[in-house]
Amino acid sequence: MSEFTSLIHNENIKIYSRVRTWVMLFILAFISVLFPALFHFTSSGGSASLMGLWENFQTTLTIAFFLNTIFTVVIASDSVAGEFSWGTIKLLLIRPWSRSKILLSKYISLVLFSLLSTAVMMLFAYGASLIFSSGNASANVGSFTAFEYAMLDVLCSYFEMFITAALAFMVSSVFRASGLAIGLSLFIMFTQSMFAMIFNPERYAWAKYLIFTHMDLHRYILSDTGPAGITFGFSALVLGVYYLLFLLVAWYVFRKRDVAA
Amino acid sequence: MSNMAEVVKPVASLMGVSKTIGSKTLVSDLTLDIPPGQVFGFLGPNGAGKTTTIRMMVGLISISKGDILICGRSVKDHFEEAIANVGAIVENPEMYKFLTGYQNLRQYARMVRGVGKERIDEVIKLVGLEQRIHDKVKTYSLGMRQRLGVAQALLHRPKLLILDEPTNGLDPQGIRELRDYLRRLCIEEGTTVFVSSHLLSEMELMCDSVAIIQNGKLVDVKQLKAVGDSIAVSSVETLFDVDNPQAALELIGRGQLQPGGIVLEAGREEVAGLNARLVAAGIKVYGIRTLSRSLEDQFLEITGGEGIV
Ligand SMILES: Nc1ncnc2c1ncn2[C@@H]1O[C@H](COP(=O)(O)OP(=O)(O)OP(=O)(O)O)[C@@H](O)[C@H]1O
Ligand SMILES: [Mg+2]
Numbered sequence: 249m250s251e252f253t254s255l256i257h258n259e260n261i262k263i264y265s266r267v268r269t270w271v272m273l274f275i276l277a278f279i280s281v282l283f284p285a286l287f288h289f290t291s292s293g294g295s296a297s298l299m300g301l302w303e304n305f306q307t308t309l310t311i312a313f314f315l316n317t318i319f320t321v322v323i324a325s326d327s328v329a330g331e332f333s334w335g336t337i338k339l340l341l342i343r344p345w346s347r348s349k350i351l352l353s354k355y356i357s358l359v360l361f362s363l364l365s366t367a368v369m370m371l372f373a374y375g376a377s378l379i380f381s382s383g384n385a386s387a388n389v390g391s392f393t394a395f396e397y398a399m400l401d402v403l404c405s406y407f408e409m410f411i412t413a414a415l416a417f418m419v420s421s422v423f424r425a426s427g428l429a430i431g432l433s434l435f436i437m438f439t440q441s442m443f444a445m446i447f448n449p450e451r452y453a454w455a456k457y458l459i460f461t462h463m464d465l466h467r468y469i470l471s472d473t474g475p476a477g478i479t480f481g482f483s484a485l486v487l488g489v490y491y492l493l494f495l496l497v498a499w500y501v502f503r504k505r506d507v508a509a
Numbered sequence: 510m511s512n513m514a515e516v517v518k519p520v521a522s523l524m525g526v527s528k529t530i531g532s533k534t535l536v537s538d539l540t541l542d543i544p545p546g547q548v549f550g551f552l553g554p555n556g557a558g559k560t561t562t563i564r565m566m567v568g569l570i571s572i573s574k575g576d577i578l579i580c581g582r583s584v585k586d587h588f589e590e591a592i593a594n595v596g597a598i599v600e601n602p603e604m605y606k607f608l609t610g611y612q613n614l615r616q617y618a619r620m621v622r623g624v625g626k627e628r629i630d631e632v633i634k635l636v637g638l639e640q641r642i643h644d645k646v647k648t649y650s651l652g653m654r655q656r657l658g659v660a661q662a663l664l665h666r667p668k669l670l671i672l673d674e675p676t677n678g679l680d681p682q683g684i685r686e687l688r689d690y691l692r693r694l695c696i697e698e699g700t701t702v703f704v705s706s707h708l709l710s711e712m713e714l715m716c717d718s719v720a721i722i723q724n725g726k727l728v729d730v731k732q733l734k735a736v737g738d739s740i741a742v743s744s745v746e747t748l749f750d751v752d753n754p755q756a757a758l759e760l761i762g763r764g765q766l767q768p769g770g771i772v773l774e775a776g777r778e779e780v781a782g783l784n785a786r787l788v789a790a791g792i793k794v795y796g797i798r799t800l801s802r803s804l805e806d807q808f809l810e811i812t813g814g815e816g817i818v
Contacts, residue, residue, distance in 0.1 A: 261608070334606070336603050337601070342619060343621065344620070346588065346589060504571075506569070
């Protein structure tokens, strides 16, 4: 039997041989350059033009992360569902590899993509921010320098995307339908703050176990506690449990599933 | 023959295999040994459960009851070891359309040990895809995809080749090549081939034995080559096309009247003798045809000529 890394290599080839992957990465790079430029050219002496490098960078990434999440969810949703809709799952599963390992290789390649797309975004946003920022030094945010704050912000956005992608991966594995996986994950991404508002943990005690309450980690950058005195540690724990649950369900279903038709 | 079968360990054994989905039994209590070095046919009308059985053999669907051993390893408990001996096509071989044929083969080559560039090229040549192997699979015709499917199944020199309707979509040339190739594989590399097909006449040309399945149950296992070898000595139903069937019948003293002639069982030498006698008696013989019962007839007879169940 060959190495496990060759399974990951195979999955990477499936992702990067498709034109659409490169279109996604190109759009991400484009958006990341576009917004610093827009901030620069549309503001005539207003406050925006005074944005420092890291403020510019951080604002751009906040916007670009929406797109990044959408693209990562698309890749996550196609990972398993695609094999079923193409019919290639039959030839994939009759190799001397357990289904668990095949699923794991798919998941790893998905995480690698999310890291790559985020890196592309950061790189281009940084470059563009360098060019289009005023010489002003970025102001500190709370106890953080602007640079530290921007990095923490990116990290929080990445985690939110990471959880959303795991959800998409699970739905894709359970229902073998990439459309459903994309739709459902994006719905949750866009509505989670609304749900968090409706099911306010200050009003309903049980709401502090909902995933919506915790997906947005940004608030912990500047404050130690969230609504109803929830701590970062608690949020991390709840998210961790949801994350494991998503992967466990995906794994269980994928391992047991009858591959017919 | 039966002695040999006892000594030689089967490449695959299906032991009381059943598959139920909900309340429906798709395959019930199938027991079958596939002896090594044979082309073994798997025959049955539409919906008989051939594909379902093959899916169980390669671990795509779970086995409800019983077990399947491949080279002595259970597909249920030691999947990876068992499947390492298998190359397969299950229904249409679907490939990654956005990759080239070559890239597709590389995918599968990477998943096993010891399949290098030379082996890939060898297999490509074997299935006759050299011209198009670097084109994207989405530009392939059905037959070309089928050839690529055969190529991926052969890549790692499996001991057992399982092909579900491999001739589907192949042109006569392709069918013939596949047939010759399977035979050669069987003889030269000792590969065992388990092949299901709708084309009964194909099976006759290709297989040493066939198992016949109907309604998910094994109906019969037949040795074909044994029948083929003895054709010269055994008697075959033969039609004599003559101008006066009644006179011919009286002269020979057996057989049946049929429009345009008489039909009787006769060996090879006997036919020549009978012809001479008829001619000597002044009966005109327009033609002599053997009405050997094809596998198709036997198949229809065994399965009662039922269609899809
Ligand atoms: N997922 C499923 N759920 C319920 N019934 C199924 C399922 N898959 C197949 N069947 C039924 O099982 C029976 C056997 O199907 P199978 O595909 O094994 O037949 P087959 O012998 O391969 O036929 P064909 O010659 O048409 O390929 C059929 O009656 C079919 O309707
Ligand atoms: Mg079938």
